[in-house]
Amino acid sequence: MSKNADIAKEFSRGADLMALLDENPFRVLATRKVARALEDLAESVELAAREHRLEAIAGIGKSSAEKIAEYLRTGHIAEFEILAGQVPSGVLEMLNISSVGVKTAYLLWKEAGITDIPSLQKALDAGTITGIKGFGEKKQATIRQNLAFMQTTSARIGLGYAHPLATEFVRMLQTIAGVTAVAYCGSLRRGKETVGDLDILIASDAPPAAAISDAIRRCPDVAEVVAAGETKITIRTRMGLQVDFRIVPPASWGAALQYFTGSKEHNVRLRQRAADRGMKLNEWGLFREQRVVAAVTEDAIYEALEMAWVCPEMREDHGEIELAAAMFETRAGRTPVIHDPRLAFIGNQIPPEWAAVEISDIRGDLHMHTTASDGHNSIAAMIAEAKTRGYQYIAITDHSKGQIQAGGLTVDRLMAHAREIRAVAATFDGITVLVGSEVDILADGSLDYPDEVLESLDWVVASPHSALSQEGDAATERLIRAAANPLVDVIGHPTGRLIAGRRGMEPDMQRVVLAAARSGTALEINAHDMRLDLRDVHAHLAVKAGVPLCIDTDAHQLTDFDKLAYGIGTARRAWARAENVLNTWPLERIKAWQKRRRSGDADFA
Numbered sequence: 001m002s003k004n005a006d007i008a009k010e011f012s013r014g015a016d017l018m019a020l021l022d023e024n025p026f027r028v029l030a031t032r033k034v035a036r037a038l039e040d041l042a043e044s045v046e047l048a049a050r051e052h053r054l055e056a057i058a059g060i061g062k063s064s065a066e067k068i069a070e071y072l073r074t075g076h077i078a079e080f081e082i083l084a085g086q087v088p089s090g091v092l093e094m095l096n097i098s099s100v101g102v103k104t105a106y107l108l109w110k111e112a113g114i115t116d117i118p119s120l121q122k123a124l125d126a127g128t129i130t131g132i133k134g135f136g137e138k139k140q141a142t143i144r145q146n147l148a149f150m151q152t153t154s155a156r157i158g159l160g161y162a163h164p165l166a167t168e169f170v171r172m173l174q175t176i177a178g179v180t181a182v183a184y185c186g187s188l189r190r191g192k193e194t195v196g197d198l199d200i201l202i203a204s205d206a207p208p209a210a211a212i213s214d215a216i217r218r219c220p221d222v223a224e225v226v227a228a229g230e231t232k233i234t235i236r237t238r239m240g241l242q243v244d245f246r247i248v249p250p251a252s253w254g255a256a257l258q259y260f261t262g263s264k265e266h267n268v269r270l271r272q273r274a275a276d277r278g279m280k281l282n283e284w285g286l287f288r289e290q291r292v293v294a295a296v297t298e299d300a301i302y303e304a305l306e307m308a309w310v311c312p313e314m315r316e317d318h319g320e321i322e323l324a325a326a327m328f329e330t331r332a333g334r335t336p337v338i339h340d341p342r343l344a345f346i347g348n349q350i351p352p353e354w355a356a357v358e359i360s361d362i363r364g365d366l367h368m369h370t371t372a373s374d375g376h377n378s379i380a381a382m383i384a385e386a387k388t389r390g391y392q393y394i395a396i397t398d399h400s401k402g403q404i405q406a407g408g409l410t411v412d413r414l415m416a417h418a419r420e421i422r423a424v425a426a427t428f429d430g431i432t433v434l435v436g437s438e439v440d441i442l443a444d445g446s447l448d449y450p451d452e453v454l455e456s457l458d459w460v461v462a463s464p465h466s467a468l469s470q471e472g473d474a475a476t477e478r479l480i481r482a483a484a485n486p487l488v489d490v491i492g493h494p495t496g497r498l499i500a501g502r503r504g505m506e507p508d509m510q511r512v513v514l515a516a517a518r519s520g521t522a523l524e525i526n527a528h529d530m531r532l533d534l535r536d537v538h539a540h541l542a543v544k545a546g547v548p549l550c551i552d553t554d555a556h557q558l559t560d561f562d563k564l565a566y567g568i569g570t571a572r573r574a575w576a577r578a579e580n581v582l583n584t585w586p587l588e589r590i591k592a593w594q595k596r597r598r599s600g601d602a603d604f605a
Contacts, residue, residue, distance in 0.1 A: 004045045007071050008038035010080060011064075016092060017083040019102040020109070033059040036265070038068075040318065042537040043510035044472065046072060058342060090116025099146050107132055121147060145226065156194035157241045158499060159566050160529035163188065165221055165237065169200050169245075172215060178208040180250050185260035191313040191569025193499055193532045197242040199260045203250045209233070216245065252284045254297035259283035265317035266310075273305050273321070281305075303328075311356045313572035319343050320575075326350045345544040357551075357571050359564060361578040363586065364393035367438065367461050367492060367524065367552035368560075372417045373398035374406040376557040379424045385558045387431045393587045395434035395459035396421050400448035402440040403465060409437070411453055418456070432587055434458035438492060443467040443474075445481025447488070454487040461524065461552075463492030468504050475505035480515040486597050490522040490550045490582075493533040501530065509538045513545050520597045522548040522582050525574075527567025528560070539574035548582040548593075549574075 015031040018024075037059035038045060048054050049072055054065035067077045087109075094105045094117055108114040111132050114123055123129050124144045166184040173182040181203040187195045202212065209230045216235060217225060226234040226242070233245040248256040259267065259282065274281035279288050285295030286304050294300035302309045308327035314320040319342035326336035326343070331352045338350070369375035370382055377385075379396060386394045398417060399408040409417055418435045425433035436459030440448035447454070447462060454460050462482045470478065483491055494512065497504030516523055523542050526533050531554070534542065542549055551567040553560050571581060578584040582593070 003072065004038050004041050007045060007068055008035045010071060010077055011035035011038065011067075013092065014077065014080040014083065016095060016102060017080060017087055020087050020091060020106055021083060022106070030061075030064075034064045040316075040537055042541045044506075044508045047508060047510070056341070088115040090119070093117055094120060097143065097147050099142050104143075107135070117147070156196050156500070157239060158194055158529050159188070159532075159569075160563075161239055162195045162198060162241065163529075163565070165241070165243075166198050166200065168221075169198075169216075169219070169243070172219065173200070173202055173212065173245075176208060176211050176215060178204050178206055179212070180204060181253055183257060185257060187263075189261045189312045190263065190315060191536075191566075191573050193529075193535070193566075193570070195241075197244065200243060200245045201253075201256055201260055202245060202247045203253045203256075204247055205250060209247065212245065212247065248283070250296070251292075252295050254299070254301055255281070255285040255295045256283045258298045258301050261312050262315040263317060266315040266321070269317055269321050270301075270305065273307075277305070279304075308353055311354065311572055313356065313569055314354075314575060316573070323350075323354065327352055327354065354575070355577055357568060357576050357578045357581050357584065359568050361581070361584040362391075362551065362564065362568075364391045364395075364583050365553055365555065365561070365564070366393075366395040366434070366436070366459060366490065366550055366583055367397050367526070368394065368555040369398050369438070370396060372413075372420075373403070373408060374556060379421055380427075381558065382555070383425060383428050383431065383433055385561060387428060389561060391431060393432040393434065393590075395436040395461075397436040397438040397459065397461050400437055400439040402442070402448040408440075408448075411449065414449075414453065415456075436460060438463055439488075440465050441478060441482040441491075443470065443478065445478040447482065447485065451485075451487055454485075460487055460489050461492040462488040462490070463524075464494070464496045464505065468496040468502065470505050472506055472508060475507040476511050478505075479507055479512045483512070483516045483521040484519050486519070486600050488521060489594060489597070490524050490552075491516065492524045492552070493526040493531050493554070494523060494538075495533050495535075497533050497535075498530050499532060504533070509534075509541060513538070513541045513547055516542070516547045517545045520593070522550045525549055525551045525567045525570050527551055527553045527563045527565075527570075529563060529566050532566060532570050534570070534574075536570050536573035539571060539576065543574055543576050543580050549576055549580055550582045552583070 011031055012035040015028050015035065018028045018031060037057055045068060048057065049069055054060050054068055055062060071077050091105050091109045094100050108120065112129055114120050124140055129135050129140060166188055170182045170184060173179055179202055183201050184198060185201050186199040188198060213228045213233050216222060216233060221237045222235050223238045224236045226236055231247045235243050237243065271281045274286060279286055279293060286293045286301055294304040299309050306328050307324035310320050310324045319340050322338060322340040323343055326338050327350060329336035330350045336350050365386060368382055370377060370379050399406045401408045401410050414437060421433060421435045436457050438461045441462050441464045442448060479491060479494055482488055495504040523534055525539055539549055549571060551571055553563050555561055582590060
């Protein structure tokens with residue numbers, strides 16, 4: 001298994017320990033930056049260490065590289081263990097409580113002698129936390145409430161719940177008189193695969209706080225109103241998700257939308273960019289002294305900072321600020337000079353804008369199931385739904401024979417199913433239906449059907465469904481072997497993970513992407529909110545390598561077509577444009593690409 005996540009957690013713990021021991025804040029920040037770099041690293045940290053490339057990773061310097069190498073050798077980092085010996089372990093655990101940050105935990109420890117969650121609970125119940133600056137009854141009530149919440153629910157919520165809920169809140173609030181604009185912000189607008197809370201932004205000249213509060217209270221998902229003021233209302237849903245509703249004047253809409261959307265790191269960089277130009281940026285606007293420079297729209301904020309507009313999903317400080325500045329230079333007729341290695345894949349041709357892929361760019365869905373295997377709807381129903389959504393083509397890809405529990409098709413059943421698909425498709429005009437299969441990639445990388453069967457199909461998705469705890473090297477070779485087969489069009493959900501349910505395989509995706517680039521094989525972003533596989537950092541590797549992405553819903557029922565938006569969000573986080581996504585291409589282009597691959601002698605390297 002890759003150690004990226006484990007080492008990232010170790011550096012995050014180290015940063016918390018340093019902060020609790022009141023060490024240099026710049027050192028704390030640098031340590032957190034290493035943790036984030038490892039979380040976002042698309043390749044195996046072990047491989048980067050073996051090839052002596054750790055220091056080439058943005059955010060990792062010589063000292064941090066040495067600590068990473070130490071962890072890989074010994075399973076721990078001695079410096080962090082020494083720090084841990086100076087802080088009670090329970091103090092670190094208190095940081096898991098929402099509203100208990102490092103400063104709060106430090107004060108509880110040093111001034112109240114509280115060293116763990118049980119002693120904190122006891123002190124709160126007894127009302128004995130007194131004499132500490134900032135720990136009034138309101139602060140204690142908030143901690144008490146969040147502690148109870150933490151003990152009864154998990155921390156993050158998937159998009160399948162959060163996105164429809166946010167969309168419904170937005171729809172409902174738009175109907176209130178006096179409200180001029182509503183949008184969800186935060187990690188949901190950035191397209192992250194899970195969210196910790198929701199931020200809903202509301203614009204109004206004369207904030208109808210009472211009407212907004214009453215409307216929110218009536219929503220069936222609302223379990224509790226935590227706080228209700230003139231400009232901010234906080235509720236908790238029945239699933240335990242906290243939702244903050246913030247009301248701002250229309251004159252500050254763009255500034256607030258930008259502020260509550262960007263990641264902390266993106267926003268810090270923007271505020272610094274503003275300061276470098278003699279301005280100040282906050283949620284109310286961009287100011288030069290007391291004069292408002294920009295505030296009404298996000299576009300105006302970025303323009304005033306000499307940047308092209310950055311799509312919300314890219315606002316993570318992964319190089320998008322440098323890219324947006326370079327695009328601004330291009331639009332101004334100047335030749336930008338880029339030194340950021342993260343942008344090397346773009347080359348010298350900096351576009352005036354980065355048109356990230358949109359739902360409207362998608363021409364078809366190339367992975368779906370019917371009642372022939374484990375789908376809920378007939379062939380005709382799936383075709384009709386796809387046609388209603390304006391698709392030009394689809395592929396019906398029921399499971400192969402190895403998926404017995406999913407009604408996988410034997411060869412004879414597959415042939416009969418193919419005949420039925422062609423017969424039903426002939427009754428529909430204006431849409432092309434490809435006969436396909438989702439073929440299992442077996443543990444050794446071979447496929448569940450022989451090549452002579454695959455040759456009879458119009459479309460082949462090869463996916464791993466079993467042996468998903470396979471070790472890294474074996475998992476890597478398994479996917480590489482499948483990608484090398486010219487009859488495989490796309491590798492489906494390559495790691496087999498289920499978000500918050502199954503870790504899945506952890507192959508070296510750098511090697512898998514390079515293998516796909518050599519063979520010309522596409523890689524899927526499975527748009528189901530429980531999968532989102534490829535994940536964003538791996539999809540970004542594919543974009544950089546020129547490997548086509550295929551955004552599919554893996555639909556098992558008609559409503560699953562709605563999940564396309566989640567896959568689009570992941571692709572946008574990966575900086576994918578329409579040209580990077582195979583199923584935005586006309587069908588003729590896909591067939592030409594497929595013909596080159598299936599000829600067996602095409603060189604895609």
